[in-house]
Amino acid sequence: MAKGVLVDLTKCIGCRGCQISCKGWNEMSAQKTVMAGDLTNPPRLNAHCYTHIRFQEDEKEGGPVWSFVKDQCFHCKNPACASACPVGALKKTEKGPVTYTFERCIGCRYCMLACPFYIPKYEWEKVVPWIRKCTFCSERIAADLVPACIKTCPTGTMIFGELDDMLKEGRDRITANPGKYVDHIYGEKEAGGTSWMYLSAVPFEWLGFNTRIPAKELPDLTWAYIAKIPAVIGVVLVAGAATWAITRRNQNMDKEE
Numbered sequence: 001m002a003k004g005v006l007v008d009l010t011k012c013i014g015c016r017g018c019q020i021s022c023k024g025w026n027e028m029s030a031q032k033t034v035m036a037g038d039l040t041n042p043p044r045l046n047a048h049c050y051t052h053i054r055f056q057e058d059e060k061e062g063g064p065v066w067s068f069v070k071d072q073c074f075h076c077k078n079p080a081c082a083s084a085c086p087v088g089a090l091k092k093t094e095k096g097p098v099t100y101t102f103e104r105c106i107g108c109r110y111c112m113l114a115c116p117f118y119i120p121k122y123e124w125e126k127v128v129p130w131i132r133k134c135t136f137c138s139e140r141i142a143a144d145l146v147p148a149c150i151k152t153c154p155t156g157t158m159i160f161g162e163l164d165d166m167l168k169e170g171r172d173r174i175t176a177n178p179g180k181y182v183d184h185i186y187g188e189k190e191a192g193g194t195s196w197m198y199l200s201a202v203p204f205e206w207l208g209f210n211t212r213i214p215a216k217e218l219p220d221l222t223w224a225y226i227a228k229i230p231a232v233i234g235v236v237l238v239a240g241a242a243t244w245a246i247t248r249r250n251q252n253m254d255k256e257e
């Protein structure tokens, strides 16, 4: 059965334990970063940070409202990134995670263009760069473990379980707490539905969520768009494959030396 996550943003205290445990589990190195003038650090998701806590300040009924937003891949039910990938490097798995096989990747970056949530990041600084994004801890889920970020969270902001149960829990919380949440589970319908879903006390557009995503699966739209530029695809594929072959050859030569 497919797994899902319900993220209740009203419970998040911005401790960033999830951010740190994700880096630890995925063996990502620490990076120099900057404070952007608020409590967000690093400033945005990047290739060294699969999940990220964003501080957001808004106003409601004349008073300030502070929110912390956890960003990561939504693991769409029918992901546009996987559909746009010409070599099958990204795949939706039965248990929910959208996984990435770097050995297949040719660096064309179509997934970055296709994702309506702007999630995949590229290792621009590397000689042999790969795409990076949250893995939904697929290897932990396969071993019946909870994703690292969820395991760490001290407030129960995220709950993990069967996708349908998570959706039902989201609806139940909205019904049982009139006025506490906006009447919208973000991810229930966006892009045809996602495995990570959100509850919030303030409208999702205030929190920087893309609220213009249609409530239907996007792969068909993605390919309708990409099909209009076949020549570009060809050039990018050939260039990507050539770059990949050259860098692999260089690596092998380095090893032999």
Ligand code: SF4
Binding pocket: 073, 074, 075, 076, 079, 080, 081, 082, 098, 114, 115, 116, 117, 118, 119, 120, 133
């Ligand atoms: S959020 Fe973006 S990167 Fe993640 S599965 Fe959906 S389309 Fe792919």
Ligand code: SF4
Binding pocket: 021, 022, 023, 025, 026, 050, 051, 072, 133, 134, 135, 136, 137, 147, 148, 149, 150
């Ligand atoms: S599910 Fe795993 S990879 Fe994704 S944000 Fe959580 S800890 Fe990181």
Ligand code: SF4
Binding pocket: 011, 012, 013, 014, 015, 016, 017, 018, 019, 053, 068, 070, 152, 153, 154, 155, 156, 157, 158
């Ligand atoms: S660990 Fe939980 S409370 Fe702390 S920032 Fe992450 S989601 Fe929020």
